[in-house]
Amino acid sequence: MKDVVIRLSPGPCWVTQVELCRKGSDGKFLQYNCNSLHAFVVSSAVLVGMWIGGVFQACLITDRIYSLIYACSIISLLMATVVYLHSCREQTSNEIHRKITGLLRDFSLGKEISPRIAGIDMKQFFMVRIGFMGWGIISICYLLAEIERDGLVSLPMLLVVVFQLLYTVEFFIDEASVLDTREFTDEGIGFLMIQGEYIYIPFCSSTPAFFLLHRPLQISLPAVILICLLYGVGLAIYYFSNVQKDCFRKDPSDPAISSLKTISSPTGQNLLVSGWFGWVRHPNYLGDILMTWAWTLPCGFSNVLPYIPAVFCTIILIRRANENEEACQEKHGEAWQEYCRRVPYQLLPYIY
Incomplete structure (x- = not known):
C-alpha cells in the first residue's frame, strides 16, 4: 500500500478542504485536493x-x-x-x-x-x-x-x-x-x-x-418497498465494508477493528479475515452491484436497454475482482491462499 498523509487546509468556514499526499512510485509525495x-x-x-x-x-x-x-x-x-x-x-x-x-x-x-x-x-x-x-x-x-x-x-x-x-x-x-x-x-x-x-x-x-x-x-408500492430495501442493503454493504477496509489500512490497531482476525503476509502486512471481509472476499463490489440493479429495476421489464449498464457493471466488477485476486496471489502467496480457504466465496456467500 502506498504511504498516505492527510491534512486539513484552511479555507472558508463552509469548506473543509482535504489535501491528501500519496507517495508515488518515485518516492515523492503527490498532493491531491479532495474537494x-x-x-x-x-x-x-x-x-x-x-x-x-x-x-x-x-x-x-x-x-x-x-x-x-x-x-x-x-x-x-x-x-x-x-x-x-x-x-x-x-x-x-x-x-x-x-x-x-x-x-x-x-x-x-x-x-x-x-x-x-x-x-x-x-x-x-x-x-x-x-x-x-x-x-x-x-x-x-x-x-x-x-x-x-x-x-x-x-x-x-x-x-x-x-x-x-x-x-x-x-x-x-x-x-x-x-x-x-x-x-x-x-x-x-x-x-x-x-x-x-x-x-x-x-x-x-x-x-x-x-x-x-x-x-x-x-410501479406499485410493494415494488417500491422491495427496490428501496435492495438499494439500502447494497448501500450498507458498500459503505460499511469500505469504511472497515480504509480503517484497517490506515491503522490496524484502531479499537473499532482491533478485535478482527487477520492473517500475516510475507510482505509484513496483515490480511483481514473477519468482519465484512470474512463474509466474502469483495463485499464492496457486491454492494456496488446490488445498488446498480436497484436503480435499474424501476424501469420495469418491457425493454432490455436500461439493464445494459447493470450487466456491464456486474461483468466489470467480477473481472476487476479476479484481477485483484491475481495481484494479491502474486503479492501475498500462501497467505492469500489461506485467506481464500477461510473465505471461499468471492461475492455471494454459498453461491459465488
Missing part, C-alpha cells in the same frame, strides 16, 4: 437555481444527448492525445513498463500512472470531476426535464435519480479513499479510461433515467 463534494454541490445549486429562474431548460441537455456523446467522444480523443504526448515528452519514474509495448497499446492504456499537466492530476480530474460529476449533473437534468414536460416527477424517475445521486455524493465524500485503490495507484491512464469517464460513466450509467424520460411508467 469534489463542494464543487458538485455548488455546480448543482447553480444549475437548479438557473432552472428555477427560467434561465436554463433541462431539455436543452436531454434532447441533445446523442450530440453530447459525439462531442465527448471527440474531446476524450483530444485529451487522450494530450496525455500521451505529455507522457512521451516527460520521462518520469511513474511510467509503466510493459512486456508488450507499441504506440496503439500505450495510447489506449496509457504510459503513466499519475500524469500531471499544469499542476492538475489528470487521472483524478477525469475520474472525479468529469466522470462522476458529469453523471450527477446529467441525472439531475433528466429529472428536471420530466418536470418541465409533465409538471411533476414520476416515482420511478425519482427513485432512479435519488439512488444515483446518493451513490455519487457518497463517492465525493469518500474521495480520498479512491486515491489508494489499485486502479488509481497501479494502472495507467490512456484513451480507454478517459473515454470511459467522458462517455460510459455519465451517459451509460444514467441510461435508466434516459429510458424513463422517454417511456414513463408507474
